[in-house]
Amino acid sequence: MPETGAPAPGSQEGERQRRAPADAEPAPAGVLDKLFGKRLLQAGRYIMSHKSWMKTVPTENCDVLMTFADTTDDHTLLWLLNHIRLGIPELIIQIRHHRHTKVCAFFVTATYESLLRGADEIGLRKPVKAEFGGGTRSFSCEEDYIYENIENELFFFTSQERQNIIRYWLENLRAQHGESLHNIQFLEGQPVIPELVARGVIQQVFPVHEQRILNRLMKSWVQAICEAQPLDEICDYFGVKIAMYFAWLGFYTSAMVYPAVFGSILYTFTENDQTSRDICCVVFAIFNVIWATLFLEEWKQRGAEFAYKWGTLDTPAESIEEPRPQFRGIKRISPVTNVEEFYYPPWKRLLFQCLVSLPVCLICLSFVFLVMLGCFELQEFVLSIKELPRLIRFLPKIALALIVTACDDVYRKIAYWLNDMENYRLQSAYEKHLIIKIVLFQFVNSYLSLFYIGFYLKDMERLKELLLIFSLSQSLVRQLRDALLPFITLQLHLFLISFKGLLRFGWSLAVSKVGGVAGGGRLCMPPTGRFIPHHGQFGRVGQPSWLASLTRRPGE
Numbered sequence: 001m002p003e004t005g006a007p008a009p010g011s012q013e014g015e016r017q018r019r020a021p022a023d024a025e026p027a028p029a030g031v032l033d034k035l036f037g038k039r040l041l042q043a044g045r046y047i048m049s050h051k052s053w054m055k056t057v058p059t060e061n062c063d064v065l066m067t068f069a070d071t072t073d074d075h076t077l078l079w080l081l082n083h084i085r086l087g088i089p090e091l092i093i094q095i096r097h098h099r100h101t102k103v104c105a106f107f108v109t110a111t112y113e114s115l116l117r118g119a120d121e122i123g124l125r126k127p128v129k130a131e132f133g134g135g136t137r138s139f140s141c142e143e144d145y146i147y148e149n150i151e152n153e154l155f156f157f158t159s160q161e162r163q164n165i166i167r168y169w170l171e172n173l174r175a176q177h178g179e180s181l182h183n184i185q186f187l188e189g190q191p192v193i194p195e196l197v198a199r200g201v202i203q204q205v206f207p208v209h210e211q212r213i214l215n216r217l218m219k220s221w222v223q224a225i226c227e228a229q230p231l232d233e234i235c236d237y238f239g240v241k242i243a244m245y246f247a248w249l250g251f252y253t254s255a256m257v258y259p260a261v262f263g264s265i266l267y268t269f270t271e272n273d274q275t276s277r278d279i280c281c282v283v284f285a286i287f288n289v290i291w292a293t294l295f296l297e298e299w300k301q302r303g304a305e306f307a308y309k310w311g312t313l314d315t316p317a318e319s320i321e322e323p324r325p326q327f328r329g330i331k332r333i334s335p336v337t338n339v340e341e342f343y344y345p346p347w348k349r350l351l352f353q354c355l356v357s358l359p360v361c362l363i364c365l366s367f368v369f370l371v372m373l374g375c376f377e378l379q380e381f382v383l384s385i386k387e388l389p390r391l392i393r394f395l396p397k398i399a400l401a402l403i404v405t406a407c408d409d410v411y412r413k414i415a416y417w418l419n420d421m422e423n424y425r426l427q428s429a430y431e432k433h434l435i436i437k438i439v440l441f442q443f444v445n446s447y448l449s450l451f452y453i454g455f456y457l458k459d460m461e462r463l464k465e466l467l468l469i470f471s472l473s474q475s476l477v478r479q480l481r482d483a484l485l486p487f488i489t490l491q492l493h494l495f496l497i498s499f500k501g502l503l504r505f506g507w508s509l510a511v512s513k514v515g516g517v518a519g520g521g522r523l524c525m526p527p528t529g530r531f532i533p534h535h536g537q538f539g540r541v542g543q544p545s546w547l548a549s550l551t552r553r554p555g556e
Contacts, residue, residue, distance in 0.1 A: 321428060
């Protein structure tokens with residue numbers, strides 16, 4: 001059995017050893033004192049008032065954490081530990097075993113000299129000293145003296161760079177011919193860690209945060225109002241992908257000011273007659289075309305500047321892409337490389353797409369159409385009742401907007417399931433088909449009712465009302481889901497932790513806090529998925545201008 005070390009980060013036992021008890025609050029008299037004693041009651045009050053379970057104490061010299069389920073046996077742990085130590089001798093691994101939850105974890109790091117060799121191996125780009133020409137270039141151990149801060153091992157590598165090097169080593173730990181672990185048969189040269197993650201043997205592999213840097217970003221980024229984003233600090237800590245996303249998000253938010261201001265001016269000075277409205281619609285349509293063109297061209301230039309600044313502009317693409325760990329098939333000898341590989345016949349994927357994926361997509365889109373017609377019929381019924389208050393006539397539109405928002409989440413899960421069942425070999429192909437499904441679902445789900453009103457009913461007033469309700473409701477629901485729901489979940493966990501198993505919940509929450517809060521490329525959604533909600537918002541900005549040209553009130 002792996003050795004049982006000091007209490008793991010986040011455990012209440014470790015916290016109590018490091019912190020003095022707080023002053024007790026006035027205690028409710030009675031049952032708890034008699035049944036459990038004053039000590040347990042005081043501990044519960046301390047955790048509830050000071051949230052001590054949130055104040056985790058990270059293990060020193062740890063960059064990447066690898067966790068296992070509580071049912072993992074000793075043979076699996078020792079087998080993997082032995083393979084990592086033999087295959088990646090550069091890594092330093094500490095084993096921690098939580099004595100109460102029985103959860104094991106590998107705390108992984110590496111020495112400075114090993115990280116230098118890893119940076120050379122992956123071609124990590126680092127800034128060069130001014131006397132050697134400046135700029136950035138791929139790191140080389142043979143010419144390490146030309147790089148800035150090479151003498152200071154505390155500042156040469158950022159935490160993201162250290163974790164990226166270790167991740168590269170872990171993902172390239174490959175199996176030998178005939179190796180197996182229980183019922184898992186590895187192919188020769190197959191990556192071990194991704195396969196074990198896909199099989200559920202390894203629960204999570206994630207980077208450990210540096211609280212010092214997070215606190216600094218909290219002040220300079222989250223709490224800073226009307227100030228430029230610290231994009232360089234974001235890039236150093238979270239990586240280029242996350243920094244590029246927030247750079248685009250800031251640029252997009254700033255660019256949205258122009259159509260908002262111009263549209264407000266047109267709305268303010270437009271007369272009530274139809275001719276003035278038609279002229280303003282044409283003017284706003286022309287403005288949207290010019291604005292969208294300038295926005296896209298300006299972002300191309302701005303994105304290229306960021307890519308050059310962060311050293312990714314001339315990064316060569318990987319010539320060989322590894323198969324996805326989730327890819328399944330029959331074993332065969334590759335006719336190209338002459339090595340053993342998994343093979344999935346293309347006709348099976350095509351058959352599944354024709355018999356399952358396509359019908360499911362059509363059923364989902366038909367459901368959207370039927371729900372839309374039902375809401376419109378309800379709207380007509382509500383309008384036919386003259387005694388109802390004016391506010392009631394908006395309820396069917398609000399219901400339609402909420403249903404559309406809820407269907408987005410359902411369709412996203414369906415798209416992931418269909419994509420998984422289609423069993424794509426490469427990650428690039430998997431992401432490509434996933435984006436096609438999600439965008440198709442979201443486009444029809446969000447715009448079908450607007451197109452129906454604009455092109456079939458040709459009712460401008462109803463179109464404006466529905467567009468306004470859609471924009472406000474979806475933004476509000478998204479904000480509540482991203483901000484309020486995590487807060488409620490946190491409070492619920494806090495309530496449960498005070499009454500049901502303090503130590504078990506403390507460990508699980510500490511692990512989720514270390515790996516899931518503002519974590520690099522390990523956000524709840526990858527950057528590619530984060531762009532999809534803004535795709536819908538971008539489309540709704542210019543939609544009224546071109547719909548209005550085809551829309552007239554009934555009878556006109």
